[in-house]
Amino acid sequence: xxxxxxxxxxxxxxxxxxxxxxxxxxxxxxxxxxxxxxxxxxxxxxxxxxxxxxxxxxxxxxxxxxxxxxxxxxxxxxxxxxxxxxxxxxxxxxxxxxxxxxxxxxxxxxxxxxxxxxxxxxxxxxxxxxxxxxxxxxxxxxxxxxxxxxxxxxxxxxxxxxxxxxxxxxxxxxxxxxxxxxxxxxxxxxxxxxxxxxxxxxx
Numbered sequence: 237x238x239x240x241x242x243x244x245x246x247x248x249x250x251x252x253x254x255x256x257x258x259x260x261x262x263x264x265x266x267x268x269x270x271x272x273x274x275x276x277x278x279x280x281x282x283x284x285x286x287x288x289x290x291x292x293x294x295x296x297x298x299x300x301x302x303x304x305x306x307x308x309x310x311x312x313x314x315x316x317x318x319x320x321x322x323x324x325x326x327x328x329x330x331x332x333x334x335x336x337x338x339x340x341x342x343x344x345x346x347x348x349x350x351x352x353x354x355x356x357x358x359x360x361x362x363x364x365x366x367x368x369x370x371x372x373x374x375x376x377x378x379x380x381x382x383x384x385x386x387x388x389x390x391x392x393x394x395x396x397x398x399x400x401x402x403x404x405x406x407x408x409x410x411x412x413x414x415x416x417x418x419x420x421x422x423x424x425x426x427x428x429x430x431x432x433x434x435x436x437x438x439x
Contacts, residue, residue: 266321274349274389277318284314286439290419304355337381350390357394371406
């Protein structure tokens, strides 16, 4: 790296150095290691979502809670950062496998993890614009609709405020992410109540 004669601009001694420089500033930084499991990936992803973007987003539903699409955009960005370069995060997966639905996220590597986001136990029913009436129905539909997609593990991530806790148990693959009113922290709870953890902080 060197300055030109005017002292106001710099140039690179080789194209390779230029690519490294630009990549360090403008490319998504990837993890060097694979998360231990899908739960570890989700926790790391949530903890990288900035509080500022959650509290200042205008992407809300009529009840003023963040919309599913808003959460999806945050998840997509941070999922990629928490996975090594040989892992690809694919959104809206389904057509390639002959399914009528669209899975929110699929990590297609040796992991083969499938992820679906829910807001207060509800999620958009891909393809017809309606909404599921509850987690149980969504879980059944998930198992049937995406059965053709190869997966080693999957999670239905139920995002909700701590003031609206789930009222019954669900399968282990359901994870409740209970965030505080100020959106600064969240608690982690599996649907079958086998594990509960937190609080964790958003970024």
